[in-house]
Amino acid sequence: MNNAPGQLILVPNTLDLGSGVDTDLRQVLPDGVLETAARLAHWVAENAKTTRAFLKRVDALTPLAQPLQALSIVELPRPPKGANPSPPADWRPLLAPALQGHDIGLISEAGLPAVADPGAGLVQAAHALKIPVRALSGPSSLMLALAASGLNGQSFAFVGYLPVDAGERAARVRELESVSRRAGQTQLVIETPYRNDTLLAALVSQLRGDTLLSVSCGLTLASGWTRTDTVTQWKSAPARMRADVPAVFSFLAR
DSSP, rough: OOOOOOOEEEEEOOSTTSSOOOOOOHSSOOHHHHHHHHHOEEEESOOHHHHHHHHHHHHHSSOOOOGGGGGGGOOOOOOOOOOOOOOHHHHEEEEEEEHHTTOOOEEEESSSSTTSHHHHHHHHHHHTTTEEEEOEEEEEEEEHHHHOOOOOOEEEEEEOOOOOOOHHHHHHHHHHHHHHHHHHHHHEEEEEEEEEHHHHHHHHHHSSSTSSEEEETTSSHHHHOEEEEHHHHHHHOOOOSSSSOOOOEEEEEO
């Protein structure tokens, strides 16, 4: 009898969620990812509905080993924004199949699981339970945006969402710009797509004119773009952001 645990496999997703366009999976995900996704019977997902939609797309290219209806797809708990991950014991029921010897797929709504994603708590719990963790290659909006920005890729920090309150957001932007200037460190932030324009306006308003600001929108989509300019140049040539496509904002103070 084999008592070895299964693996927790981090399965990357596409970055086209909410765009209204389904990119060709083969253009953004390796064949090995599609083959692994097709064989897994147990999933932990940020969102079960979008995971089923993803697996339907996989099935069209690499037939699933089991019918979609037969797969076990359970959702991650949703902690309050900004809360620390729950202790490993809270995650144990989600990892039960792995403890019984079955591989589990962990998938986010977009990009790499556990990066800017609540799945990190499950990965931590897997390590605590001595369940092997295997990350598969796939797109990360943060890394793609950083690479395309031309900003410092040797020292950078992902700081997540900025405050919604305008005054608190302005103070946070100035604080991060000061950190960036002292450390020569690129700062990466994200926002809910419908507030993309608001965040861009706040960055252009609060950052110094010579600070470099980069925006990557719709990464991996045919309509995707990246623009890097000084804040002064952004002010002289404003841009409109789509309210339904994710974006990554990066800046480097000089």
